Amino acid sequence: MVKITVNGQPMEVPEGTNVLDAALSNRVHLEHFCYHRYLPVAGNCRTCMVEIETPRGRQLTIGCNTHVTEGMVIHTDSPKAKDAQKSALEMLLLDHPLDCPVCDKAGECKLQDQYMQDGRYEFRRSVPRYFKGGKAEDIGKHVMLDQERCVLCSRCIRFLDEIPKTSELGILHRGHEATLDIFPGKRLDNPYSGNVTDVCPVGALTLKEFRFKQRVWFLKKTESVCPGCARGCSITVEQNKGKVYRFMPRENPEINKTWICDEGRFSFDHYQQNRLEAIRLGHQEHSLKDGLKQLAQILSGMNKDEVGAIASPYASLEDNFILKKFFEKRFDPKNLAAPDWTLKGEADQILKLADKSPNQAGLRLLGITTQADNLFARMEKGELKAVLVMQQDPFGREEAKAKKIFAKVKVLVVLSVHKTATVEQGAMAFPVRPFTEKSGTFVNGTSRLQRFRQAIEPTNQDILPASLWISRLAQEMKLEGFPFEDTSSIFNAMTKEVDALKGLTFNSIPCMGKVLSLSTAATEPFQGLNAQPNILGAKP
Amino acid sequence: MEPQLTKRFGLRDSHTLKVSLQTGGYASLKNLFGMKPEQVIEEVKTSGLKGRGGAGFSAGMKWSFVPKNTGKPVYLAVNADEGEPGTFTDRYVLTYDPHLLLEGIICASYAIGCHTAYIYVRGEFLDQIKILERAIEEAEKAKYLGKNIQGSGYDLQVHVHRGAGAYICGEETGLLESLEGKPGKPRIKPPFPAVSGLFGCPTIINNVKTLASVPWIIQNGGKAYAAIGTKDSTGTSVFSLSGHVNQPGYWEMPFGLPMLEFIETYGKGVKGGKLKAVIPGGSSTPVLTPKECETLTLCYESMQSHGTFLGTGGAIILNDQTDMAKILKSMTAFYSEESCGQCTPCREGTAWENRLMKKILDGEATSKELDLMLTIADNMEGHTICAHAAACAMPVRSFIKKFPADFEKYLVKNTTAVPAQIH
Numbered sequence: 001m002v003k004i005t006v007n008g009q010p011m012e013v014p015e016g017t018n019v020l021d022a023a024l025s026n027r028v029h030l031e032h033f034c035y036h037r038y039l040p041v042a043g044n045c046r047t048c049m050v051e052i053e054t055p056r057g058r059q060l061t062i063g064c065n066t067h068v069t070e071g072m073v074i075h076t077d078s079p080k081a082k083d084a085q086k087s088a089l090e091m092l093l094l095d096h097p098l099d100c101p102v103c104d105k106a107g108e109c110k111l112q113d114q115y116m117q118d119g120r121y122e123f124r125r126s127v128p129r130y131f132k133g134g135k136a137e138d139i140g141k142h143v144m145l146d147q148e149r150c151v152l153c154s155r156c157i158r159f160l161d162e163i164p165k166t167s168e169l170g171i172l173h174r175g176h177e178a179t180l181d182i183f184p185g186k187r188l189d190n191p192y193s194g195n196v197t198d199v200c201p202v203g204a205l206t207l208k209e210f211r212f213k214q215r216v217w218f219l220k221k222t223e224s225v226c227p228g229c230a231r232g233c234s235i236t237v238e239q240n241k242g243k244v245y246r247f248m249p250r251e252n253p254e255i256n257k258t259w260i261c262d263e264g265r266f267s268f269d270h271y272q273q274n275r276l277e278a279i280r281l282g283h284q285e286h287s288l289k290d291g292l293k294q295l296a297q298i299l300s301g302m303n304k305d306e307v308g309a310i311a312s313p314y315a316s317l318e319d320n321f322i323l324k325k326f327f328e329k330r331f332d333p334k335n336l337a338a339p340d341w342t343l344k345g346e347a348d349q350i351l352k353l354a355d356k357s358p359n360q361a362g363l364r365l366l367g368i369t370t371q372a373d374n375l376f377a378r379m380e381k382g383e384l385k386a387v388l389v390m391q392q393d394p395f396g397r398e399e400a401k402a403k404k405i406f407a408k409v410k411v412l413v414v415l416s417v418h419k420t421a422t423v424e425q426g427a428m429a430f431p432v433r434p435f436t437e438k439s440g441t442f443v444n445g446t447s448r449l450q451r452f453r454q455a456i457e458p459t460n461q462d463i464l465p466a467s468l469w470i471s472r473l474a475q476e477m478k479l480e481g482f483p484f485e486d487t488s489s490i491f492n493a494m495t496k497e498v499d500a501l502k503g504l505t506f507n508s509i510p511c512m513g514k515v516l517s518l519s520t521a522a523t524e525p526f527q528g529l530n531a532q533p534n535i536l537g538a539k540p
Numbered sequence: 541m542e543p544q545l546t547k548r549f550g551l552r553d554s555h556t557l558k559v560s561l562q563t564g565g566y567a568s569l570k571n572l573f574g575m576k577p578e579q580v581i582e583e584v585k586t587s588g589l590k591g592r593g594g595a596g597f598s599a600g601m602k603w604s605f606v607p608k609n610t611g612k613p614v615y616l617a618v619n620a621d622e623g624e625p626g627t628f629t630d631r632y633v634l635t636y637d638p639h640l641l642l643e644g645i646i647c648a649s650y651a652i653g654c655h656t657a658y659i660y661v662r663g664e665f666l667d668q669i670k671i672l673e674r675a676i677e678e679a680e681k682a683k684y685l686g687k688n689i690q691g692s693g694y695d696l697q698v699h700v701h702r703g704a705g706a707y708i709c710g711e712e713t714g715l716l717e718s719l720e721g722k723p724g725k726p727r728i729k730p731p732f733p734a735v736s737g738l739f740g741c742p743t744i745i746n747n748v749k750t751l752a753s754v755p756w757i758i759q760n761g762g763k764a765y766a767a768i769g770t771k772d773s774t775g776t777s778v779f780s781l782s783g784h785v786n787q788p789g790y791w792e793m794p795f796g797l798p799m800l801e802f803i804e805t806y807g808k809g810v811k812g813g814k815l816k817a818v819i820p821g822g823s824s825t826p827v828l829t830p831k832e833c834e835t836l837t838l839c840y841e842s843m844q845s846h847g848t849f850l851g852t853g854g855a856i857i858l859n860d861q862t863d864m865a866k867i868l869k870s871m872t873a874f875y876s877e878e879s880c881g882q883c884t885p886c887r888e889g890t891a892w893e894n895r896l897m898k899k900i901l902d903g904e905a906t907s908k909e910l911d912l913m914l915t916i917a918d919n920m921e922g923h924t925i926c927a928h929a930a931a932c933a934m935p936v937r938s939f940i941k942k943f944p945a946d947f948e949k950y951l952v953k954n955t956t957a958v959p960a961q962i963h
Contacts, residue, residue: 041728042728043728043925044728044882044883044884044925045883045884046883046884046885046923046924047884049923060922060923065728065730083919084919084923087885087919087923088884088885088919088923091884091885091887091888091889091892091919092884092888094888094892095888124912125892126896126899126905126908126909126912127892127895127896127898127899130891130895151884152881152882152884152887171723171881173881174706174708174723174878174879174880174881175876175877175878175879175880175881175887175890175891176876176879176881176887176888176890176891177881178880178881178887
């Protein structure tokens with residue numbers, strides 16, 4: 001640690017920290033545009049100007065490219081420093097179109113926020129505005145470019161150079177005519193293109209999927225985890241009035257820094273489309289109470305080894321835990337398995353992993369086997385009369401095989417978020433909530449336990465999280481130890497039974513997640529992202 | 541005084557190796573290879589040789605910053621991107637005595653342990669590039685360049701790189717970026733080029749005249765060089781006069797000549813009127829009034845005490861018929877055009893100054909705009925990666941402050957007559 005003084009306040013920061021980060025992490029406001037913690041320093045916006053005391057007197061310099069040294073005395077609010085900051089802001093705003101009312105960045109725009117806080121306000125341009133570049137150019141599958149809003153901080157260029165290494169964008173021309181543009185003949189179509197809109201401090205780069213959809217100040221943000229693959233990137237789910245408008249990466253230096261892939265980013269609509277809404281028994285719609293009652297009656301009349309269940313890596317740790325607990329209580333646990341019906345994708349060197357399910361390691365943590373051959377054999381022989389399929393789609397993935405193994409199963413109970421092929425086959429189908437509508441935990445491919453919180457309420461209160469649905473069913477069947485009130489109490493119950501979770505509570509899981517000591521968990525070294533190591537926990 | 545940089549100027553075929561050798565060319569190499577590299581650096585430090593490119597930093601000191609034993613190659617980049625308005629002396633060294641520059645390059649490269657040197661030549665210097673390339677070819681044939689120079693066991697390759705016509709590529713890190721094939725945008729410091737320069741390797745960047753001064757030092761010793769000129773400005777340099785003088789041109793002389801004497805004796809007096817202003821070392825240096833010039837001498841320390849810089853030593857003389865506002869307009873246009881566009885204060889500031897100057901000349905401005913120009917200049921200088929913003933701010937500030945009448949005559953007196961501002 002290094003002792004420094006910022007504006008007369010003594011502080012301690014880790015060695016190698018730059019002055020800007022040191023100030024921000026100690027809640028000292030300092031303007032900045034071009035600096036991004038996970039990108040190389042460019043030092044071109046000249047807004048993070050500070051005065052540093054040296055033997056030759058106070059020196060004005062930029063904070064982002066100056067590393068702290070022992071005893072350094074820094075002034076971020078001296079008249080000279082403040083003047084330099086204000087002047088840079090004034091110049092950035094000089095020919096800005098000021099189209100905030102129609103700009104999607106308004107509300108989270110660094111130029112807007114910082115100018116409001118530290119601007120000069122007085123309008124001094126005194127010459128006609130210079131029109132710089134075009135408006136709303138379509139430069140890629142997801143991204144639109146508004147050149148006239150650009151402050152030329154080069155964050156997007158550095159992102160494309162460093163992370164996907166595709167370098168589609170560049171600053172063309174020089175001096176006052178410098179404009180951000182896409183290189184001729186190129187399209188911004190790499191699988192991480194959406195991140196350029198996050199790093200853009202202004203509204204120059206915006207997402208087609210978000211343009212004109214919602215003002216950001218109406219959005220409520222909820223801490224969550226992307227369930228798109230076993231990486232489990234930290235995200236925030238942003239919603240207004242029960243509709244999710246976007247997934248945004250949430251800073252997590254251990255997993256995804258501040259990036260997510262486009263596949264994950266644009267999956268937000270997937271959880272709002274093609275949803276299973278009604279509880280169906282046969283071809284009739286029923287209420288939840290009715291459905292559970294009927295199902296409880298059927299299951300109560302069955303023998304211990306006549307019922308099977310299929311757990312899921314798409315379901316949360318709580319869902320799988322309750323399913324297992326329920327099964328152990330009433331039925332034969334050897335008839336519980338989580339066959340691998342997950343989607344397989346391509347891994348890249350950045351974030352994406354081949355396993356497209358979020359909780360494969362969670363199944364291993366709970367000791368739920370993925371070996372389902374014995375279960376399938378018993379189903380084929382007709383030994384199992386009822387099978388409960390939780391958040392899996394056997395008919396959608398392997399239709400022929402599913403037809404064969406489910407042929408003699410009389411009662412197929414399906415818990416599903418979407419209207420899947422299996423739902424169509426099931427005798428009973430119950431809708432359950434996706435991860436955006438419930439709280440819970442996933443264990444990612446590097447055995448990191450992560451928590452997600454409920455972002456929105458379901459349209460129908462009869463739609464429960466799978467775990468609470470099973471808990472209600474167990475209650476109907478008059479099993480001891482049920483029901484549970486909510487998913488966090490399920491997690492807290494789980495910590496008493498699962499060794500690796502000992503000592504944790506749902507609310508004490510760190511927001512960056514916690515690595516569990518799992519001997520059997522899939523552990524894969526984290527690669528890619530050759531950006532600067534994280535230094536401090538402040539928001540970049 | 542015996543000329544050091546211009547001694548072959550005027551000789552027939554002075555650019556050839558033959559003439560060079562006949563007149564003592566490459567004679568310093570014998571001394572050079574008898575010395576250790578550290579001794580060479582010491583000798584240059586003793587000489588007090590300062591960079592002739594404008595910043596005036598001690599050359600020997602610069603060379604000593606190269607870290608030892610990094611395992612990386614060391615490069616020498618020769619800055620022949622002479623583009624400062626009012627400056628035209630490097631081109632004559634390249635034209636008339638390329639072998640003197642090559643000799644200097646060998647001395648400097650040997651001192652810093654460099655085996656590959658690049659000469660970055662301004663794109664417009666087509667003839668000079670041809671001359672340089674021919675000189676390198678000749679020198680290689682005669683074993684003055686290439687492997688095992690003159691049997692010393694020391695190798696040196698020299699390459700010529702032609703610039704593409706950007707003023708900012710004369711800034712040392714902008715030059716390196718350009719040399720690497722990228723847009724010439726000056727780099728953020730630290731790291732300094734001596735530690736991480738061309739291709740991430742230790743690199744020394746020196747001006748043509750700086751390097752051309754080195755052979756004399758090696759041959760005659762640093763002490764002898766330090767005896768020439770003034771205490772802080774040792775040796776000789778090539779000074780030039782342009783603008784309103786009867787005889788524009790360039791002359792080699794020791795530092796310390798009074799400015800007015802320079803104009804009178806060498807420039808044969810001011811043409812077309814009385815002296816109004818002197819821009820002492822290229823357009824970026826603050827302008828001086830005739831009164832200030834009375835005590836001014838051509839050396840680093842005198843320039844500094846007068847609040848200006850020696851710069852490149854290319855003085856522009858202006859007579860009393862000159863409209864300083866018009867001169868400043870063309871200067872701001874130049875700096876706005878040549879800004880690389882990286883840093884906000886420079887990109888926006890230079891163009892803003894230029895737009896305000898246009899407004900002033902169009903007779904639409906009030907004293908508010910003039911004050912604004914000064915404020916912008918204050919907010920540009922020292923706020924950017926390189927000195928380009930300062931190079932624009934310094935003339936703006938000095939022109940407006942020292943010649944207010946030239947600007948005020950364009951101002952609208954009655955403020956109500958000003959057209960409405962366009963938002």
